[in-house]
Amino acid sequence: MNIFRLSGDMTHLASVLVLLLKIHTIKSCAGISLKTQELYALVFATRYLDIFTDYISFYNTIMKLIFLGSSFSIVWYMRRHKIVRRSYDKDQDTFRHYFLVLPCLFFALVINEKFTFKEVMWTFSLYLEAVAILPQLVLLQRTRNIDNLTGQYVFLLGAYRALYILNWIYRYFTEPHYVHWIPWIAGLVQTLLYADFFYYYFHSWKNNKKLQLPA
Numbered sequence: 055m056n057i058f059r060l061s062g063d064m065t066h067l068a069s070v071l072v073l074l075l076k077i078h079t080i081k082s083c084a085g086i087s088l089k090t091q092e093l094y095a096l097v098f099a100t101r102y103l104d105i106f107t108d109y110i111s112f113y114n115t116i117m118k119l120i121f122l123g124s125s126f127s128i129v130w131y132m133r134r135h136k137i138v139r140r141s142y143d144k145d146q147d148t149f150r151h152y153f154l155v156l157p158c159l160f161f162a163l164v165i166n167e168k169f170t171f172k173e174v175m176w177t178f179s180l181y182l183e184a185v186a187i188l189p190q191l192v193l194l195q196r197t198r199n200i201d202n203l204t205g206q207y208v209f210l211l212g213a214y215r216a217l218y219i220l221n222w223i224y225r226y227f228t229e230p231h232y233v234h235w236i237p238w239i240a241g242l243v244q245t246l247l248y249a250d251f252f253y254y255y256f257h258s259w260k261n262n263k264k265l266q267l268p269a
Contacts, residue, residue: 055113058224062217063117069210070124076203077131082141085197085204088132089151089189095125096155097186101179103172146196149189158182167236180237184244187211191251195267205265209255212248215241 077083102118109115131138162178190208194200219241225232251267258265 056221056224056228058217058221062214062221065210065217066214067117067120069207069214070121072203072207072210073128074124076207077128077138080203081135081137083132083138084141084143085194085201086132086142086207087147087149087190087193088129088142088144089147089149090186090193091125091128091132093151093154093182093186093189095129097179097183098122098125100175100182103175143193143197147189147193149192151189154185154188155182158185165236167234177236180240184240185247187244187247191247194251198266198268200265200267202265205255205258208248208251212245212252215244215248219245 073086076086098118098121102122105115105118105122132142133139158181159178161181162174166174166177187208194204194208219238222234222238222241254267255265257263
């Protein structure tokens with residue numbers, strides 16, 4: 055554990071709390087992509103298959119439970135809650151997210167560190183997380199006007215992965231033989247997908263204007 059890893063985890067946790075705050079207090083999921091939330095639920099379900107078999111630490115187990123529970127609860131709220139689901143913009147959230155799942159599974163079967171079920175699923179979760187934000191970014195481009203909580207949620211998601219890259223750099227220079235190309239490349243791809251959003255987010259913040267993305 056180092057300051058970059060801890061900051062990344064807390065930023066990731068903050069993004070989830072911001073989204074849950076929006077859903078619970080405003081009773082709205084406007085501007086949120088259900089497709090992205092379903093992909094994240096799949097990411098955590100396949101990444102944390104070891105939660106009941108391999109104990110690493112209390113902190114690690116709690117974080118796994120939080121991300122698993124929150125991701126599935128968000129999907130439930132958007133699909134089943136009688137008030138929240140009314141604000142879901144199904145007509146705009148049309149990204150065919152299943153087209154992302156199969157290629158990620160294929161690459162996980164072909165490119166992995168060890169060909170075991172848990173290792174392939176863990177690798178699959180890395181590849182899928184790298185592109186899971188795409189439906190959300192497409193939805194924001196279509197709707198253009200983005201409320202503060204949605205903008206903060208997406209920003210924190212991107213910042214979490216950027217902090218993890220700093221964590222990997224730090225560990226590379228401080229730990230012997232620390233080389234993990236698969237999470238590194240997947241994390242870099244994930245961060246680059248946020249580049250356009252980051253630009254407009256900081257531009258709106260600097261000029262004290264409402265966040266808008268170009269169509």
